Amino acid sequence: MTSFPDSRLRRLRVSDPMRNMARETRLSVKEFVYPLFVAHGSGVKEAIEPMPGQFQMSIDVLSEEVGEAAELGIPSVLLFGLPAEKDPLGVEGYDPEGIVQEAVRMIKKNHPGMMVVTDVCMCEYTDHGHCGVIANDRIDNDQTLELLGKTAVSHVQAGADLPAPSAMMDGQVWAIRRALNDHGYDDTPIMGYAAKYSSGFYGPFRVAADSTPQFGDRKSYQMDPANARMAMREIEADISEGADIVMVKPALSYLDVIRQAKDRFVLPLAAYNVSGEYSMIKAAAANGWVDEKTVTMEVLTSIKRAGADTILSYHAKEVARWLKEAE
Ligand code: PBG
Numbered sequence: 001m002t003s004f005p006d007s008r009l010r011r012l013r014v015s016d017p018m019r020n021m022a023r024e025t026r027l028s029v030k031e032f033v034y035p036l037f038v039a040h041g042s043g044v045k046e047a048i049e050p051m052p053g054q055f056q057m058s059i060d061v062l063s064e065e066v067g068e069a070a071e072l073g074i075p076s077v078l079l080f081g082l083p084a085e086k087d088p089l090g091v092e093g094y095d096p097e098g099i100v101q102e103a104v105r106m107i108k109k110n111h112p113g114m115m116v117v118t119d120v121c122m123c124e125y126t127d128h129g130h131c132g133v134i135a136n137d138r139i140d141n142d143q144t145l146e147l148l149g150k151t152a153v154s155h156v157q158a159g160a161d162l163p164a165p166s167a168m169m170d171g172q173v174w175a176i177r178r179a180l181n182d183h184g185y186d187d188t189p190i191m192g193y194a195a196k197y198s199s200g201f202y203g204p205f206r207v208a209a210d211s212t213p214q215f216g217d218r219k220s221y222q223m224d225p226a227n228a229r230m231a232m233r234e235i236e237a238d239i240s241e242g243a244d245i246v247m248v249k250p251a252l253s254y255l256d257v258i259r260q261a262k263d264r265f266v267l268p269l270a271a272y273n274v275s276g277e278y279s280m281i282k283a284a285a286a287n288g289w290v291d292e293k294t295v296t297m298e299v300l301t302s303i304k305r306a307g308a309d310t311i312l313s314y315h316a317k318e319v320a321r322w323l324k325e326a327e
Contacts, residue, residue: 025305027304029074029075029323030075032312032313032316032319034313035077035079036066036078037056037081038081038099039056039058041058042058044058045058050204050275051275051278051314052286054278062103063106063111066110067110068317069317070114072317072320072321073320074317076116076162077107077114077116077117078118078164079117079118079119080209081099082099089126090123090125094147094151094154100118104159105158105159107159108159115161116161117161118160118163120167122147122167123209128215129211131168132144139169139220139221141171142171144167144169145171149175149179149180152180152190161189163188164190165190165192166196168218168221172192173192173237173238173241174241174242177241190243190244190245193272195223195248195254196223197222198217198218198224199222199249199274199276200276201276203275204276204278205274225253225254228260231248231254231257231261232260235264243267245270246261246267247269248269248272250272250274252273254271256306258271258307259306268309271306271312272313273312277299281295281296293318300313300319
């Protein structure tokens with residue numbers, strides 16, 4: 001290794017083309033998944049206050065939004081549903097005519113090239129806001145598994161390409177794999193929200209999806225933010241149950257977990273740049289405290305540099321535009 005003065009690291013930073021040549025990490029629109037919130041009704045485009053630029057949309061408005069995403073080159077969307085009614089068992093979640101199932105059908109009809117990922121969970125549909133069935137004052141793991149299996153099957157029957165269980169129940173990937181196979185969907189992959197932390201960064205999402213738990217919190221099923229080794233066990237479990245893609249969520253406070261997972265496992269790795277990460281940038285930028293484009297691209301580049309192959313992000317559309325401008 002040469003050292004100073006023969007070695008001068010600034011030589012590779014003198015100009016844009018030189019920096020480009022030395023660049024190790026590049027974002028591409030092809031690795032983004034764009035999360036969307038779908039609601040009943042028509043002509044509905046309700047702004048989500050803590051997430052500027054994001055909306056609850058009825059299916060007709062969603063069609064336009066998905067069309068715009070497709071035009072920008074975004075390859076896939078992730079759907080969250082707002083049911084007409086909530087109840088203890090979250091029945092709209094696995095109703096073949098539920099809001100997400102109808103939205104999937106619409107997308108597959110109007111935008112057949114768009115890949116559709118669906119969030120498989122109960123918290124948007126239950127009146128208590130928890131991610132599973134409640135029995136004897138606790139979230140009952142095994143009763144929940146059956147409903148998650150039913151939910152995933154109903155999504156795939158509607159045309160979904162990639163169900164993504166996020167309830168953090170033990171055995172959820174196993175239960176969904178069995179249910180899909182039983183219905184002849186052996187070829188449909190599963191993306192496991194494998195290492196999902198009990199995070200304050202989901203705050204804005206819970207406003208968007210109206211899914212705040214009505215009592216207690218999610219600490220008995222989502223992971224403790226202090227644990228990284230446990231994340232490896234969660235990911236291992238998802239892989240052994242048949243997950244095809246695994247995820248770390250949130251992304252920004254868990255870049256070390258993304259890196260460890262990348263070094264250890266050979267499956268495609270996704271990272272979820274969650275609502276609170278989005279809202280913080282929007283709020284600071286609106287105050288003129290940070291430059292929005294610079295920090296957004298910096299954050300997303302860091303998530304990729306840490307090892308994510310796929311990034312789920314509310315910034316997907318703006319990133320697509322910025323990347324186009326830079327071409
Ligand atoms: C459903 C689910 C949540 C998120 C994705 N799927 C909320 C939660 O677990 O409370 C959060 C996404 C985000 O904050 O952007 N369980």
